[in-house]
Amino acid sequence: MNTTEATNVDDYITEFPQEVQERMRVLRRLILDCAPEAVESISYHMPAYKLNKKPFVYFGGFANHIGFYAQPFTHEKFKDELAAYKQGKGSVQFPHHKPFPERLIWDMLQFKKEQLNKL
Template identity: 55%
Template structure:
């Protein structure tokens, strides 16, 4: 069974008023994290980027549980303070409008946090071979901005840099709105 089907089944297992709230939250998460992988974990929908959870949510009779890991709750503690909370969770009552704008901001925060963690782990050049990464680092190139100041020919002159790395570097530069110097 596909992941989306499982989340669809999860949502459909609730009364209509809960389904509506769950569907609104799901759409909000997908809007702010379209690249997130959706699945079920701990019996509830979860959204992950870079293999790490962004947020979970769950339906209940009187509220929607929202779980943005401790950092998401800490960063928005003031705005979440008006809701009942537990460790790493917040309850959005079903008799009130869902705070979709707040959920959007929390999801965006978590996406950025996961991306920063990935960048810290992989560096500025994910998918590049270790020798090619070392070649860049040995030449003082640690960011895409620095890389964009060089020509492809200059980069290829670095010891340890192979021709197969150029398409990968071009793709990384393009994602960042940059390009090699001409």
Template identity: 55%
Template sequence: YGLVGYKYKGKPLVYFGGFKKHIGFYATPNGHEAFAKEFANYKQGKGSVQFPLDRPLPIELVEKVVLFRLQTINES
């Protein structure tokens, strides 16, 4: 799908990809579940959230998700 992904300690951290009208953000299952309330304002797919290009990118939310994923991996 042409996604860019990051791994940490050999485990998936997050993935994202650019599309015609949105940025797809994939926080892996536990990241998506943990931030379901925050993601509710955005269109979602199976394990993904779509940040529309006509709205500011929620950088603070992305940072929170990445930090959560780092913590989750460190604790596993």
């Protein structure tokens, strides 16, 4: 994992190769389009987003993939769609060598936002 000293998401993204930066910018745009009211920060050395003062999602850049963290209940909801990707509890890896699944990410973000808004 990148042990960044970045204090904001722009600086974090620029620490990566151009093609990875482009994917991270797409992911950031999806997050902020879905939840423009989300508060953006760096937490656990990666971009972090809170919604209604609760964790929304995180993402992190790695040599071979982007890690996306939307908590276990979101990943469980989309287990069939995520089956093609390496996963951990509450995380999924989107490899750089595969097409970036924008629609799937959007759907996951929408679901997570709906869940947080119920709390």
